Amino acid sequence: MDDGKVTLLVKGTGISNPKFSGDGNTVAFMQGGALHAYDFATSQARILLEGVDSYCPGKKGEFYASLQKAGIVAVNPQTAESSTIVPAGEDISYINLKLSPDSKYLAYDSVKSGVEGLDKEGIWLYDMSSKEAKMIVKVTKEDYSVGPSAGKWSPDSGKILIWIMPRSASLSADCVKSAVYDVAGGKLTDLKTCALAYDENVSFADTGAFAMITGGGRSMLEAKA
Numbered sequence: 139m140d141d142g143k144v145t146l147l148v149k150g151t152g153i154s155n156p157k158f159s160g161d162g163n164t165v166a167f168m169q170g171g172a173l174h175a176y177d178f179a180t181s182q183a184r185i186l187l188e189g190v191d192s193y194c195p196g197k198k199g200e201f202y203a204s205l206q207k208a209g210i211v212a213v214n215p216q217t218a219e220s221s222t223i224v225p226a227g228e229d230i231s232y233i234n235l236k237l238s239p240d241s242k243y244l245a246y247d248s249v250k251s252g253v254e255g256l257d258k259e260g261i262w263l264y265d266m267s268s269k270e271a272k273m274i275v276k277v278t279k280e281d282y283s284v285g286p287s288a289g290k291w292s293p294d295s296g297k298i299l300i301w302i303m304p305r306s307a308s309l310s311a312d313c314v315k316s317a318v319y320d321v322a323g324g325k326l327t328d329l330k331t332c333a334l335a336y337d338e339n340v341s342f343a344d345t346g347a348f349a350m351i352t353g354g355g356r357s358m359l360e361a362k363a
Contacts (some may be wrong), residue, residue: 148183160195164199192233201213204232210222211223243265246261274300275326286302289301289335294346297321298321300326314335316350334353
C-alpha cells in the first residue's frame, strides 16, 4: 500500500473470500469448496480442508472452519492440522462463522436439512473459555424458509446484530427485521425496523450506538430512509 506495487500470490479461477490470518502471516481463500492458505514465509499455497461451508480467521494465526461431516474445527495454516471445536450434528450445517473482536465468542448459524429437528436450528454462541455453545435465537416453523442469521459484532464484543429473516425470498431486495443481542445480559432487543441484511450497512460506535441503513429495494444506493 506504500508503493502501489501488486504481487500475484495465487493464479487460478473460482477463488473467493480471501482473509488474512490474525498474525498476518498467511492469507486464506476458498476455491472449489476447499479452504486454501498462502504462506508468505514459503510463498506457497496449500489446501487446508475440503468441503468447507464457512470460515473466519482466529486471533493467533489459526482459522476456524465449518464442515458438515466434522463440525467446526480450528486449523493451523502452516501444518493443516485441525482440532474439533463444535462436533458435527446429524444433517446439520454450521455456517456464517463470526468471531467476536475480543476472540472470546464464536457466533454461527445452524441449518438442518429437511423440516424435522428445527429445535437444533438457530444462532449459537460458542464460549472459547468454557468451551460451551448455547443457542441465542431459535428457528421456528414460521421462519423456516430463511431463518435468523448472525450479523455484525460491536467493537467491544458486548453485542451482536441479528438479522431476522422469515420467508425472505431475496435478501438483495427484501427488507428484513433486525435485533440486537446483549451477550452479558442474554437479552434480545427488537429494533422495530427493517433493512437489507448486509453487515456493511451497519456501523457500531464505541459508545454503544450504531448507524443502520434501513429500507428495501433492488438497489442498495437508492430510496433508503
